[in-house]
Amino acid sequence: MKIKAKLTVGVGALFLLILALAIVSGWYVNQLKKDTNNILVANYNTLQYARNMLLSLEDVRSDKSAVDTFQKNLDLQKQNVTEIGEVEATNLIVKHFKDLKENPDDSVVISSIRKDITELMRLNMEAINRKSDIADDTAQKAIVIISVTGSLCFLIAFILLVNLPSNIANPIKELTDSIKEIAGQNYKKRVHFESHNEFGDLAKSFNTMAEKLEEYSESKLDKILKGKKRIETLIDNLHDPVIGIDENKKVLFANEEALNICGLKKEEFIGKQIQDIAVNNDLIRNIIKDLFLPKPENAKSEQLKIYADRKESYFEKEVVDINIVPTGEADSEFIGQVILLRNITPFKELDLAKTNFMGTVSHEFKTPISSMQLGIQILENEKTGHLNEEQKGLVNGIKDDADRLLRITGELLNITQVESGAIQINLISSEIKPMIEYAVNANKSAAEHKNIKIDVDIEDNALVAADSEKTAWVLTNLISNAVRYSYENSTIDVKVEKTENQIRFSVTDTGQGIQPQFLSKIFERYFRIPGTKKEGTGLGLSISKEFIEAQGGKIWVESEYGAGSTFCFTLNSIDKDF
Secondary structure (H helix, E strand, O other), X not given: OOHHHHHHHHHHHHHXXXXXXXXXXXXXXXXXXXXXXXXXXXXXXXXXXXHHHHHHHHOOOOOOXXXXXXXXXXXXXXXXXXXXXXXXXXXXXXXXXXXXXXXXXXXXXXXXXXXXXXXXXXXXXXXXXXXXXXXXXXXXHHHHXXXXXXXXXXXXXXXXXXXXXXXXXXXXXXHHHHHHHHHXXXXXOOOOOOOOOHHHHHHHHHHHHHHHHHHHHHOOHHXXXXXXXXXXXXXXXOOOOEEEEEOOOEEEEEOHHHHXXXXXXXXXXXXXXXXXXXXXXXXXXXXXXXXXXXXXXXXXXXXXXXXXXXXXXXXXXXXXXXXXXXXXXOOOEEEEEEEEEEEOHHHHHHHHHHHHHHHHHHHHXXXXXXXXXXXXXXXXXXXXXXXXXXXXXXXXXXXXXXXXXXXXXXXXXXXXXXXXXXXXXXXXXXXXXXXXXXXXXXXXXXXXHOOOEEEEEEOOOOEEEEOHHHHHHXXXXXXHHHHHXXXXXXXXXXXXXXXXXXXEEEEEOOOOOOOHHHHHHOOOOOOOOOOOOOOOOOOHHHHHHHHHHHOOXXXXXXXXXXXXXXXXXXXXXXXXXX
16 A cells, blocks of 8 residues: 555544544533533423422412412413423412412412422422433443544554554665665665555666666767767768757757758757747748647648758758657657758759649640631531531541640649649639539530430529639539539539538539549549549549639538549638628
C-alpha cells in the first residue's frame, strides 16, 4: 500500500473515531438532559401543585381565597397529567373538591382530598425514582461506549506512532546512503525496496538514474564527439537549409544554407530562442508560424517562396519531430524538431515551363482547329455541292475529331490557368436557369444520339453567387460525363435545390457507377478509372473542382457501383430581397 494511502487510512480512521466519539457523547448528554427535563417538567411540577393544594386546603374554612388558589393549582395539575394512574387520582381530587365547595365544613371530604393528593404525590415520586434509574442506565451506557471509542482512538494513534516513523525514516536513510555511494562515483549501487509504494517508485527512478550514469561513465567521450562532428559536417554540407531546435524552441544548429537565406550570422542564431529571432526576421517568422500549433494528421508539406541566390526561389518546408526512448524507460520523449527546407526551384521552373508550353500549344491549336471547323461547315453546306454517303461519313468523322480536339484544347487552357494561378473568377449575382439551359443544350445532341432524356428539376429559381461562365462549364462537363457513361434509353436527373444559405446542384446518371476504391481519386488530375473504354483526358473533373472551390463552393461524388453516380456541388445563395 502507498504511504499516502496508509496515512489517509490511519488518520482518516482516527478522525472518524474522534468524530464518532463526539457524536456519541453529544447524543448521550442530550439523552441525559431530556431525562432530567422529564423529571423537572412533569413530576416536579405535579409535586409543587400538590403541595400548594395541601396548603390551600388548610385555609379553606377560614379564607375564601384559598378555594381559588386550590382551584388554580388543580387546573394546572389537570394539564400536567403524565403518569399511569395520575388521571384517576386527579379526577378524585376534582370530585371531592366539588363536594367540599358545597359543604366546606365536611371534615370527611377534606380527609378524602388529603388522601387523593397524597396518592398523586406518591405516583409522581415513584415516577421520579423510575426516571432516575433510566438516567443512570443512560449514563452507564455512555461511559462504556465513550470508553471503547476512546480506546480505539488511542490504539490507532499508538499504531501510527510506532509504525509510521520507521516506514518513512528507514527507506530515506537507505536512499541517503545510496546517494552518497553515487556521489563517490560508485554507479553500480542500486536500492531495492520491495514495497509498491512511493519509495518503490523512488527506488525505480534512482536505479534508472544510476544505470544512465553508469552507461555515461563507461562510454567513450571521444567516440561521442567524433559522431557529433560527422553529423555536423553532414548537415553543413547539405544544399538544403536545415535548422534544429530543442524541446524549448532553442536553436541548436543551423547549416550555412539556412544562415544565408535568413541573412543571419551563427552567433546571432545558435543558442537563441527561435521565437525571439522571429520578432525581427520575417522569414523565420514565416517558417515557425505553425510550430506552436497542434500538428494535424496527414499534414502536407508547406511551400515557401523565398528570395535566395539572387532570384525568387521555392522551398518545401517539412518539420520532423525528434523522439527518443531514454535508457531504462518505456515511453518515448520529445527532445526537439528539425526544420528542413527542400529547394524545389528547379522543379518549379520545369513545371512553369510545362505550363507555358501547354498554354502556348493549346492556344496555337485553336487557330487550325477553327479553320478545320470552318472547312467542315463549308463542306456541309449544300450550296457548295452535294456529298455522297461515304463523303458525309468522312466529314462527320473529321467534325467529331475536330470537336474532340477543341474540347481537349479548352481543357488544357483551363488547366494552364489553374496551374499558373491565373483563374479569373467574376462572382456576381447569377440566375440558375440560364446556366442549366446552356449546359443541357450543349449536350442535347449527344443525349438524343443515345436516346437519353435529361430531366431538369429546379426547386426554386433562386440567385446564386457565381461566375456564370465557369459554373455553366462545370455543369456542361458533368452532364457530358453523365451522357457518356449512361446507358441508352435512360434518364439523367439534373436537380437544383436550396439548403440553408447554399444552392446544391446535382447530376445523376444511370451508368455503371464508380468502384469505392476510386471515389477519393476521381477529382485528381489526369486520373481515369482503370479499364474504362470511354474517351477523355482525365482533366474535366479536376478543372471542375478548381472552378467550384475558387468560387467558395464544394464538389463531391456519391456513387454505388452498379447503380449509377451523382455528382454534386454547392455554391452560396443570395437572398432575392437583398
